[in-house]
Amino acid sequence: MPELPEVETTRRGIEPFLHNKQIKSVQVHNSSLRWPVPNTITRLADARVQHVSRRGKYIVLTNKLGSAIIHLGMSGSLRIxxxxxxxxxxxxxxxxLANKHVVRFHDPRRFGCFLWHEGPVEEHPLLxxxxxxxLANQFTGEYLFTATRKRNVPIKTLIMNSQVVVGVGNIYASEALFMxxxxxxxxxxxxxxxxADALCKQIRDVLxxxxxxxxTTLRDFINSDGEPGYFAQSLFVYGREGEPCQTCKxxxxxxxxxxxxxxYCSACQS
DNA sequence: CTAAATACCTGATGGC
DNA sequence: TGCCATCAGGTATTTA
Structure with a gap:
């Protein structure tokens, strides 16, 4: 599922249920995700959740003891x-949760993760x-131009590199390059x-x-309210092999x- | 250092 | 209907 917009949509969906809330218990039914879910994850229930945040495609739940670091991988979702x-x-x-609700982490392919980290979460090796x-002010055309210098990789591969910029996945990489x-x-x-200026702007705009x-909904994305998203119809090139370019046919x-x-469109893109 | 390949896993889909 | 091959939105890690 998750491109950055889906992750942010999920974050916003679960935030009202978790912010300043006390989790009653954490239940792990299958700990074999990309990395094992640690036993210390139960500490998430030992103090109120202070923040429901996001860094790249990681969702972070923080209490005074530490942070849960959650990634949805290819097929994961969180729902209420x-x-x-x-x-x-x-x-x-x-x-x-105390109010008869439950947040469920669902992930058929188990490429996701559900980790626990104590100390500043931004210092975790994954982050x-x-x-x-x-969408932050540091991501500018100048920054992107500098990051491209001496790099021989395809520009699509570069913008999908999370050390260059986070959150640009396979769908929106194609879309932003088309735009x-x-x-x-x-x-x-x-x-x-x-x-570089144009690409920076289009990445920001499309996200x-x-x-x-x-x-965007593709396959099994369910947002946190249990309703599918609805953005796939406005993609210009992703998944449209053989269809006429909406600009030039x-x-x-x-x-x-x-x-x-x-x-991509071989006529519109050079 | 960069770049490319590999690894993780289940499920949907399409051809025969 | 079943079986098999192929593909899928991610990204850390290994190899070259």
Whole structure:
């Protein structure tokens, strides 16, 4: 599921149920996620949740003892259920709340994680080396231009590198490059300053607009209210191989880059 | 240092 | 209907 807009949509969905709330208990049904869920995760229930935050695609739940670091991987979701609703297959972790609700972490492929860290969460190894947030002021055309210098990787691969900028996943990488008129396979170091400016702006715009619309739905994304999102219909190139470009009618091409499907218009993008 | 390959896992889909 | 191959929104880690 998760591109950054879905993660932010999820964060906003669970925040009202967790902010300043006391979790009654943490129940781990299957600890074999990408890394084992530690036994210390129960400390999440030992003090009120002070913050429900996000860094890149990581959702962070913080109390005075430490932080839960949650990632949804490829197929994960967090949702709010009534405790009377039976948990489903692949509901690996549950946070039982006082008000008869439960937060359920669901992840069929188990590429996600649910870790516990004590001390400043930004110092956790998974977070320490992350690049800027795409919607933060530090993410500028100048920054992106500098980051592309001497880099021979395809620009699509570069913008998906979380050490350069966080939160740009496979869907929105293709979309932002289309909106910028830049071919995904172009070597990063060949970008002009003007192209870097445009790409920065389009990354910000596509993510911001998607967050506003509540996230893209593909396959099994369920937002925290249990309702699917509804943004897939406004993608321009992703998943549209062979369909006419909405700008020039040229059929959209599909290629593979760093083992990921990549879509672009050979006429509009250079 | 960079870049590419590999690893983790289940489920949906399409061809035969 | 069943079986098999292929693909899927992520990213840390290993290898070159």
């Amino acid at each position: 259920d009534k405790q009377t609703i039976p948990k489903r297959k692949h509901d690996h972790v549950e946070l039982l 320490a080396k992350l690049g800027p947030e795409p 910028s008129g830049i071919r995904p396979g172009k070597a990063a170091k060949r970008l002009s300053r003007r192209e 911001q607009k998607s967050i506003e619309k509540g996230g 040229t059929p959209i091409k599909k290629t593979v880059m760093a083992q990921r499907s990549t879509f």
